[in-house]
Amino acid sequence: xxxxxxxxxxxxxxxxxxxxxxxxxHLGHNAMYWYKQSAKKPLELMFVYSxxxxxxxxSVPSRFSPECxxxxxxxxxxxxxQPEDSALxxxxxxxxxxxxQPQHFGDGTRLxxx
Amino acid sequence: xxxxEQNSGPLSVPExxxxxxxxxxxxxxxxxxxWYRQYSGKSPELIMSIYSNGDKEDGRFTAQLNKAxxxxxxxxxxxxxxxxxxxxxxxxxxGNQFYFGTGTSLTVIP
Numbered sequence: 001x002x003x004x005x006x007x008x009x010x011x012x013x014x015x016x017x018x019x020x021x022x023x024x025x026h027l028g029h030n031a032m033y034w035y036k037q038s039a040k041k042p043l044e045l046m047f048v049y050s051x052x053x054x055x056x057x058x059s060v061p062s063r064f065s066p067e068c069x070x071x072x073x074x075x076x077x078x079x080x081x082q083p084e085d086s087a088l089x090x091x092x093x094x095x096x097x098x099x100x101q102p103q104h105f106g107d108g109t110r111l112x113x114x
Numbered sequence: 115x116x117x118x119e120q121n122s123g124p125l126s127v128p129e130x131x132x133x134x135x136x137x138x139x140x141x142x143x144x145x146x147x148x149w150y151r152q153y154s155g156k157s158p159e160l161i162m163s164i165y166s167n168g169d170k171e172d173g174r175f176t177a178q179l180n181k182a183x184x185x186x187x188x189x190x191x192x193x194x195x196x197x198x199x200x201x202x203x204x205x206x207x208x209g210n211q212f213y214f215g216t217g218t219s220l221t222v223i224p
Contacts, residue, residue: 002157042118043158043202043214090157102148103212105157 003027004106006091012112013081021076021109023091029104031097032074034066037088037108049074050097078111086113117141118205120215128223133190135218137203140184146206147179147186152217153199162188193222 048056049068065077094101150158164177200217
């Protein structure tokens with residue numbers, strides 16, 4: 001139990017569907033992150049939120065839309081995705097955005113685009 | 115050039131041996147370095163962090179940092195089958211960007 005819970009664990013969707021990934025952290029952390037992990041590639045940081053404000057968007061296509069309603073919850077809204085978007089999407093949190101803070105990861109959502 | 119590079123492996127060592135995992139990075143001004151362990155189908159788990167040149171030991175794990183040569187390594191002593199996993203190197207660069215390597219797959223053979 002890492003203190004970071006992601007749902008669903010697996011998601012299969014067509015390219016025209018709209019779905020959302022959910023992340024909840026029970027650690028009292030102030031910073032939350034979305035990562036994409038594809039086979040044979042490094043973890044890619046997608047979005048960073050600190051105290052519910054987006055502080056980083058690493059050139060992520062607009063078909064991915066994050067939402068952070070409070071410091072414990074983070075969503076990733078998906079629409080009109082492409083097959084290359086199939087990957088493991090990981091949520092993480094850290095106490096603050098101070099650089100040396102370790103990040104705690106959820107178990108991820110395995111996303112498959114048909 | 116990739117920000118963080120690791121040999122993808124797989125690396126196989128017999129039980130009880132020392133496993134040596136290496137990582138190089140491109141931003142010479144980087145100050146913070148992390149090793150994560152990721153079991154198949156699970157999330158990455160932080161196991162070591164190192165910020166200064168030299169060695170840092172924690173149980174069977176030793177992280178080694180050499181900023182002049184821009185490499186960081188992880189040694190696992192008395193390797194156990196339960197150590198079999200993918201080990202990810204992560205570096206915090208001068209621009210406060212967090213980069214991961216592709217990971218090295220380690221198999222410890224009983």
